[in-house]
Amino acid sequence: MASAALRLTTLAEELLGAPLPVRIRAWDGSESGPPDTPILIIRNRRALRRLLWKPGELGLARAWVAGELDVEGDLYDLLGRLAGLIWERGAEAKDTVHPVRDPRMRAAALGLVQVAGPWPPPVPPAEEIRRRHGALHTKRRDKEAISHHYDVGNDFYALVLGPSMVYSCAYWDNAAGGLGFTLEDAQRDKLDLICRKLALKEDDRLLDVGCGWGSMAIHAAREYGARVTGVTLSREQAAFARKRIAEEGLTDRIEIRVQDYRDVRDGPYDAISSIGMAEHVGSVQYGQYADDLHALLRPGGRLLNHQIARRPEKDEGTYQVDDFIDAYVFPDGELAPLGRTVGTLEESGFEVRDVESIREHYALTLRRWVANLEAHWDEAVRSTSAGRARVWRLYMAASALSFERNKIGVNQILAVKTPESGASGMPPRARVWGG
Template identity: 55%
Template sequence: MTKGTGAASRLAQALAIVLGTAEIPLRLVAWDGSEAGPPDAPIVKFRSRRALRRILWSPGQLGLSRAYVSGDIEAPGDIFAAFTALSSAGKFAEPGPFKPLTPAELWTLLRTAVRLRAIGPNPAPPPEEARIHRHGRRHSKRRDAAAISHHYDVGNDFYALVLGPSMVYSCAVWTDGQTDAVTAGSGSGGGLPAGLDAAQERKLDLVCRKLGLKPGMRVLDVGCGWGSFALHAAKHYGVDVVGVTLSTEQALLARKRAADAGLTESIDIRVQDYRDVEDGPFDAISSIGMSEHVGREQTPHYVSRLRSLLRPGGRLLNHAISWNAGPTNPDPDSFIPRYVFPDGEMISLGEMVTALESGGLEILDVEALRPHYALTLRAWVRRLEDNWDEAVALTSLGRARIWRLYMAASALGFEAGLTGVNQILVQRAGGDEPPLRRTDWV
């Protein structure tokens, strides 16, 4: 490590303790202007002693996250470079939950904080931190509605900046990795990643083909978001779609989009829990980026409920993020549960396949799309950064920081293979036989 003087040198020692590494992989700039760390490393700025105080009270991922969201820490350069450096260092490089500090490490960290005059009361968490996980039974209908509202009801205009005109908030399907080129006519951002909307439309059409949609079919879209799948399926395949979401803001925009497209007779958007849908059967069911909100314990009921809504021979497509490092329970004090997806749970591909088969559904196809989600997230981060001032104005500086942090970190997680995303196509027994070869829908 390149030695520094002033606060930065001691700050580097403190951060090394938290990370569990001998040398920090970052160039630290402290509140007094001093610097420490490798001169060519990504820059991270500690704007005040309060940042160290946050880390002292929550020494790990949560303290660092709170410091970034609150603005006590800045990552002014390439956030992917900063996260790549962090992910290869000490405890961040180890799989599983962030390991707590030992008593000796805590004592050393405390002495360093004393020398830097950073001792004080625990700063209040940023207002964007979710607190719903402390209230109600986990994955009850009321608590699930609150969790969904925390993440999705942050403003449709904000999501439009990040997602683009497609308004699809799940993994796209790409033909190449060219996400950085721009095309004209993208609105206030001055350019949208070439291929992002096309890649999302490609994904929507792939789902339609896998489900075998035909004119006159009745389709249930579980977790319908802003209605993009419903619009695509109704417009291009002539089906009737019931879309359900727990987000009021999503439903309002989805209905408007359906009306603007002249498809109100074909699309019914409801603010409704999937557990309350009673008007089956449906010829097909899509669940795109929704089952991560269901929870491991509720997954068998989720499968049973959707199966009961399918007609004999009907197909269900479950598109979901998976945890590739094996089954795990989410750490309630980590960044994602606290700020992004309260009560969200990723389960492994094997667990989901087992649940679907155990629920009486036949597996027709499994397609892994892990590299595609990394590309999608990088495109979203670029859109957010290109429209940063407007994004902050539409929500808050803290909320924009959260989205930048979680999407960049998630992209690297997909690139490293820690997480995956899979489309699992299943069919209820009865009805027509499925195609002999999967080439009928790829």
């Protein structure tokens, strides 16, 4: 083969029915495609075999995680160009002729088989979660899914998240650019905003569901005098949080439990924070999640539900979980449209009083996390694995683009367990947060 890259570019354009938006460099050193664009490096023919056996996102992800695909140039630019083929042409794809029945596309597919080389297909990378069995969102299965995502090493997360150790969207006061603010400043401002929305005061009981590495619990106890119970399914997170709490001298105000939120029985609480946790709950359990949190609050108590949302489908029956995210990042995780989440909370008895979209803030946050990972790449690889570091780089960069392009969003929903008297305790003007 004189030029593997030229052959691949020709075949790809036949299959796509459009010019390839990036340049390709193949395993033989040859290059083809538009100049002055990011270069997609195909290090090994195994990458093609992965695509042939798992066409689409999962095949690409496996090749990326295995190091068989790489990028030279701006990763965001490359992802944006490739994502455009999916997002902008997705609706058209439903109406196209099936490739097996289209002679031109069938010939291109057969040509790709010839270039890919000998079979069988490669084994998936070790970082991919193995096939799961049994009903979704049982306590045991949820614990295994959480462990897959969070128990990859506190040292790795410290490199990515920075000193704040907050793994959710930060809040940038100058969200137009985030200039002049550190990630730590923005995470502190997010935690403080949540405390003010919850109107926390001295000795209030706060339940932090999915407490992570303890940052929300520490902020609420140290700055507002709250008494906090934090629950997580990750033993590594819990150990890290307890150490931080002891160093802060707050062990008399904060308790961290390795416990499923469904097993919390020591209400009532004055407030509940659920920050970046509800995405793990799943549609089959979301109503029960809302019921449980409602039951744990005192009358007049507040819930702050900080949650990623997807755009609704015209036909919700067509919604499918993202293959890459499910296999490598958040096993069994599900995103729901904002309207469904609000409706479910209301059905459980909550009065929803405020919804704030902070979508652009998450894009800024993710770009800072990617920058942290890239700046500490060798150390990150040593702390976990090369494949795991590659998973997080791809996942966070692609997610940043998804938030920027309004493919997904993130919202803070403030809800109250309003008593029968109707006295919600909310301020008469919206977003006047405080005691």
